[in-house]
Amino acid sequence: MDDILLDVQDLKTHLPLEEGLLKAVDGISFAIRRGETIGLVGESGCGKSMAVRSIMRLAPNFAKFSGRVIYHPQAGDPVDIAQLDAHGERIREIRGGEIAMIFQEPMTSFSPLHTIGNQITEAIRVHRAQDRKEAHKIAIDLLGRVGMSNPSQRMSEHPHQLSGGMRQRAMIAMALSCEPSLLIADEPTTALDVTVQAQVLQLMRDLQVEFGMSILYITHDLGVIARMVQYVAVMYLGKIVEFTDVDSLFYQAKHPYTSALIKSIPKIGKKSRRRLESIQGAVPVPINRPPGCGFFPRCSVAIPGLCDRVEPPLVQVAPDHAAACYVYPEVAEAANAPALEGQGNGL
């Protein structure tokens, strides 16, 4: 793998709560190449948001955090973000300057008391160190590029004066203001109307080409995945259970959880009057979880005695396609040796 931008290895974020240890992110590994878009899918509560927050070192202070997050800047040596001081100088340079983030709720993501302009120029002035006027000009230009009408007037408006779509555009403008090499988008269109959603997605794709950046796209919406990304990581209970390119995901899903997810998408054109399939049961509470595969209680192909004992590791089961399920002999094989030592996640 060449030209890697971000390499996440065995990232763990555990939250010690009153009720027990919450393994929000439990050893995930993936890599993002330059200019590439990767999707991170999963149900709510599977740990995807916590995962990207950990990458930015924005997880809560009390979280236990381990693993490696190697970031390769355009110029200079690779840096392991996991080793940085979470409040230090370097991580603040990276945040916003090299890796930017946009969030699900465009309403709450902006401070309601400050103008849009104030909040955008603030980021520009932190990273590009320009004077007020120059920053103002850059911000107006950006607002125009994300398709906002009358950008100079928008600058002095407050968030509540904008529509949801406009706010999300402003958010994108703010994220792109320092020309980051990676944009992390945490369900940016979930709270928007479908038509607005389509516009925002199109905008992001256009801007990706224009800025030449990578995108890490987090969503629970498989439809958005199909339109936006090249590679997909499926997350379940803090782990990646399948990793592949977007076509293989939809046509040759390997993990039973992924297959179930895909079956639950309503399809246009099919004449059947069958009920839409849903996945049995609910996501188990990830606190003090029993050993074994997290999907075991809901799985239709589970092997009792194996799946409920040892956690299946994520192993390559086809070219460019990894899954963590014992129905594939490769997985059982890989699990065997380390399993004896009590280790779940080898590769």
Added chain:
Amino acid sequence: MLNYLLRRLLYMAIVLFLVSILSFYIINLPPGSWIQNYASELEASGDIVDQEELDFLNMRYGLDLPLHEQYFRWVVPLITKGDFGQSFEWGQPVWPLIEERLFLTMTISIASILFVYAVSVPIALYSAINQYSIGDYFFSFMGLIGLATPNFLIALVFMIIMLRVFGVTPGGLFSPEYLREPWSLAKFWDMLTHLPVPVIVVGTAGTASLIRILRAQLLDEFQKQYVLTARSKGLRERFLIVKYPLRMAFNPIVSSIGSLLPQIVSGSAIVSIVLGLPTTGPLLLRSLIAQDTYAAASMLLMLSVLTVLGVFLSDMLLMWLDPRIRYERAN
């Protein structure tokens, strides 16, 4: 905007009008009147009660009129001439009697509010940033004690400490040499040096409750998405806390003036009684017991004017601070 202001002022006028009626009636509800109290007091001390004098007083103050007529006798000159009427007990006009006391009440209240903010904002900020630290627990505990101790008890304890440690009896707002002097810069300065004790005593409960409110508010704000956004922009933690959550938390602080002010005015009344301060509190207590209607009603009304005005000002400040409220009110 202007529309809102006018509505607000009209509302204030209505509130004050209702207060005037309410206080006048409440004061007159107990059986008997000032004249009867006066008569029975004379009788008790063995003096001869001059029926003619009583009749004259009754007529002069209109105490034999129906209550609503008495009310109008008080309120009409008040509105038309700014005349608060006569105090029965002191036999002189009410306004000069309460003028200086009102001013002092206001001074203590404002100083107490400033004290409350000056102390509670930094402590709340510290406690919220260092949640569950030893300092946080310490301040929380102190706050709890401050909240649980009646004002007058704090005043008493203060006085005892002063008496025991320094051998001085605190109390009053002026040194003896200024007591009967007219106002001057020196007298004002003398008053300022006497302010800290009453201000601390009056402000303690308010400080404790504001720390609690503000700490919770800040902790709440820290969880908000926009703080995460600000962090993800790479802002310095200190800078962003002041710019966003603290600024947000200022809204409830400012609007808390509305609840803080009545509390402070109440507190200063009782503390003044204990510390012997020449504010409205002790005089009001005396007038209420003596049924000195005009004096008591005037003071209740003026105290309400103070609080209503304070709430109005805090509302204006809030509008200036929060664009959302401005926006809402403009439409």
Added chain:
Amino acid sequence: MSTRSTVAELPPSDELSYEILSQQQLIWRKFKRHRVAYFCMIFLALFYVLAIFAEFFAPYGPFRRYTDYLYAPPTPLHFIDENGAFNLRPFVYKISSELDLNTFQRAYVEDTSEKYFLQFFTKGEPYRLLGFIDTDIHLFGVGEPGVFFPSGTDGLGRDLFSRMLLGARTSLFVGLMGLAVGFALGLFFGGLSGYYGGGIDMLIQRLIEFLQSLPTLPLWMALAALVPPEWTPIQVYFGISLVLAIVGWTGLARVVRGKLISLREEDYVLAAKLSGLSERAIITRHLLPGFLSYLIVHLTLAIPHMILGETALSFLGLGIQPPAVSLGTLLQDSQNVQTVTINPWLLLPGGLVVIIVIAFNFLGDGLRDAADPYKHL
């Protein structure tokens, strides 16, 4: 109905090995984990028992005067006697007073020649327990002519400890009474306002705003001055509760209203309406459980306000009137700074007020945290 069928198709919950707790169980669990609040609850419960049976726990009657012991300090309780021998049963020495001719103040000294052992279930002043049991048994005391004043005496030579227990009863129950009245008013107006909205809501909101903008204490003072002096202590007692309630109900009404309005907008209430549930069923089955916990929290936090209010009023001489005893009237004795400075134990009732109020605050805090069992950070 579609919602029902989906619910029915969910796998039975015992299939998963999780404990399913009811809301109440969750609240109780969470509450018990809040150690301080739990402790305060037990403390307050014990204290109420102490107050209800005050005459039994008090060694002396509240009005019994020991004229030889004016302003006597708390009597020290000893285990080790003058010879250094340890006694399992604690005792007090005889107290004798001397007039200091320089300061003209009485000084009390222990006379080690005579000692009186502490006795339990002793016979003392007769009283009527709970208003109908005539007895003269007190939990503890020392034999005559010995005296044991755990908190000293006041200026008339009355045992402060006994008076504090009785005073606490008055103050605690005035608080509860005021709360009950205020609760009824708050529930009524808040419910009206929150449930019907519109013009009624507008009117009640203005009324509340109006009452809240008034400075509380002067209003209390004015209202308390209303209580006629010829009333019996019991009447005064109710009168003061009423006064406290009239000013205190507004906060509760706001809480009820706010909660009702937010609950009314909840999806599950809409769902209940859509599935044809009656108004009554919606209120009792869905709305009430939703804010019962909040009500309890607010009630707990309102009691200390009532107690502080009573104390302040009585301290000023506007509340409970002597000879009736309350924590506030006891503090009247400490109005004179000179006296308190010389006899600091006169402030003990104040300390008791502080402890009670703190306990209620902790309890309320614990309940508030517990009332939201799903919030854990």
